[in-house]
Amino acid sequence: MNAVVRANGVSKHYGKFEALNHVSFSIEPGSIVGLIGPNGAGKTTTLKALLGLTGFEGELNVMGLDPRRGRHELMQKVCFIADVGVLPRWLKVSEAVDYIEGVHPGFSREKAQALLAETDISPRQKVRQLSKGMVTQLHLALVMAIDVDLLVLDEPTLGLDILYRKTFYERLVSDYFDHNTSIVISTHQVEEIESLLTHLLFIDSGRIVLDIAMDDIADQFTEVLVSPEQIEQAMAHHPIHVRDMLGKKNMLFEHQERETLAGLGELHTPSVADLFVAKMQRRSV
Amino acid sequence: MNQYPVLLKREFWEHRNIFVVLPVITAGFFIFLMLAAFTAFDVVGIKADMSFQNEESSEHYTIDSDDMTMDEAIGVAFARFAGLAEEQREQGLYQVLYGLGMPFLGMLTLVIFFYLMGSLYEDRKDRSILFWKSLPVSDINTVLVKLLTATILVPAVYLVCIAAVHLAMLLIITLAAIGHDFEIWAMLWQPANLIAHWLSLIALTLVQSLWSLPFFGWILLVSAYARSVPLAWIIGIPIVIAALEGMLLQDRDFVQWFTTHASPVIVFGRENLSLADIPSRVLTIDMLVSVVIAILLVAAAIWLRGKADEI
Incomplete structure (x- = not known):
């Protein structure tokens, strides 16, 4: 099947600052990709x-379209939630529903x-009357009612407390399970979304530092105590990363046969958080 | 799918207060004042000087609630009014109807200005542009809807409110005349010529909208471009151009062109325009040049909107 997203050498400069430096990756249909990196x-x-x-410069293909042209066409197939709080504060919940119904054929x-009936949100409330968590619930309910091929979530739970964050992701998984929708988060x-991802993309200083399927982590990385x-x-x-652990050293190896490492100690598959720390620190050294 | 109905509704949801509530409350206030003038006549002392003037004579009357009842006062006023020539009554009523419309048209001018100024700016400032742009609405439609709202829809609401005040005034006078022996239709409704007056107001606002189009385009362009204080850009850039023009070319063509298009000269020009006059007013070189400039400015605003991001 054709990739949902294919990026090839995408660069973006803000003056002299290189926000993206020849970024290349692709996203397959039905995958849930975690785009993970430090702030900035x-x-x-x-x-x-x-x-x-x-x-931007470079080649980028999203659902067969160049996003620089015909954004509105692309938005029929793609939905996104930017970080919390971008719903206009004057908008009523019922108006938001009417509006999206009026402009989006897939709603x-x-x-x-x-979806809204399961929340405490009333159709007559305005966005400004809702708490941060409720605004996110509202936005998610609106977006989930749209049938799209690609859902993009940019820090969707920023500023929410842990309870909301957990329900947000549970919701996401239960609603999109079995769908052929690809999701980029x-x-x-990292820890919060680890369990739902099928792919990882680590990004740092505008470069992709790791692009891997979750299923391949165990083959590629081994942690040894x-x-x-x-x-x-x-x-x-x-080892690509070493940290102290109860008098022992926890070492992370990349592309090393498990048989070779077996004699060194107890073997584990690293968590995404451990991988993240290893990859990020490696770049900053 | 035709997105226009909901896109236009959206503008009214956001600006319900200045698009609908403000003119309706103003109309209600005017109607209240007119009712109060009649009902409070006996209660509160009212003294009104009336003069009727024409070439031959000048008559002056004083109506004083201390000397006469409301009914008598109405009788005096109506008798004098009935005594005027048909043409004078028409002229007088025209002035009154026109005068009642003026406050609305003044508010309308300000409302449109501030609406357009914020229309492509506020959502960038509060970041809700990220929500609007996450939906399949083209930048062309986004901008054209703002223009359509400002030039047709909001003026229509204000005109309806003006018409309501006109109707209320004539109805109140008609009710007051009950019991007096006046032919109220021939005396009042016929010379008031409401329908013709309303059509003339429609013609005035339409021609005004078209005349102001380059100014509206300019406001939209600034609204799509400015990263802060759009008002300063809207006024500042023309001042700079005018100053340069004065220094380098020693003339004032730009200033004059800009100020006449930026001010509501048509609606406040006291012109008695009818719908039939529209083609002759529209098909002038100045108007066509304005429209071309407006199209360029709006196109630039659409282009900038496409590149726009949160600020």
Whole structure:
């Protein structure tokens, strides 16, 4: 099947600052991609380029379209939620539903109303009367009622407390499970979305530093808990990251056979958070 | 799908207060004042001087609630009014109807100005542009809807409110005349010529909208471009151009062109325009040049809107 997104050498400059530096990646249908990086790494710029909200150099193909041209055409197939609080404060909930129904051919009023009925949001309320968490719930309900091929979420849970964050992601998973919708989620809070992702894209200083399917992590990365006496031996295999752990060293290896490492200590598959720390620190060294 | 109905509704949701509530309340206030003038006549002392003038004579009357009842006062006023020539009555009523419309048209001018100024600016400032742009609405439609709202829809609401005040005034006078032996239709409604007056107001506002189009285009362009204080750009740039023109070319052509198009000269020109006059007013070189300039400015605003991002 054709990729939903294909980026090839995408660059973006703000004056002398390189927000994106020859970024290339692709997103397959049905995948859930975590775009992960520290603040200012280029996450939002990447997403804005995808959505036709900013200019860029290079090649970018989203659903067969160049997002620089015909953003409105693209938006029939793509939906996005920028970080919280971008719903206009004067808008009433019922008006938001009427509006999207009037401009989006893929919107289902029934579905939006069913989703909203599960919340405490009343159709007569204005956005300014809702709490931050409710605004996010509203936005998510509106977007989930739209049938699209690609959903882009830019830090969707920024500024929300942990309870809302958890329900937000549970909701997302239950609603999009079985769909052929691809989802791109950008965040710097890795742990929370780890379980729902199928792919990881790490970005730092405008470059992709890791592009991997979740299923391939175990093949590519191995974490070994090394006892003090074996440290020297283990260091010979060039771990990409080492951290102290209860008197032992926890070492992360990339592209090393498990059989070779087995003699060094207990083997684990690293968590996304460990990978993230390793990859980011490596670049800053 | 035709998105225009909901896009236009959106503008009214956002600006309900200045588009609808303001003119309706103003109309209600005017109607209240007119009712109060009649009902409070006996209660509160009212003293009114009336003069009827024509070439031959000048008559002066004083109506004083201390000397006469409301009914008598109405009788005196109506008798004098009935005594005027048909043409004078028409002229007098025209002035009154026109005068009642003026406050509305003044408000309308300001409302349109501030609406257009914020129309492509406020959503960038509060970041809601990211929501609007996440929906399949083209930049062309986004901008044209603002222009359509400012030139046709909002003026229509204000004109309806003016018409309501006109009707209310004539109805109140008619009710007051009950019991007096006047032919109220021939005396009042016929010379008031309401329909013709309303059509003339429609013609005035339409020609005004077209005349102001380059100014509206300019406001839209600034609204799409400015990163802060659009008002300063809207006024500042023309001042700079005017100053340069004065220094380098020693003339004032630009200033004059800009100021006449930026001010409501048509609606406040006291012209008695009818719908039939529209073609002759529109098909002038100045108007066509204005429209061409407006198209360029609006096109630039659409282009900038396409590149626009949160500020």
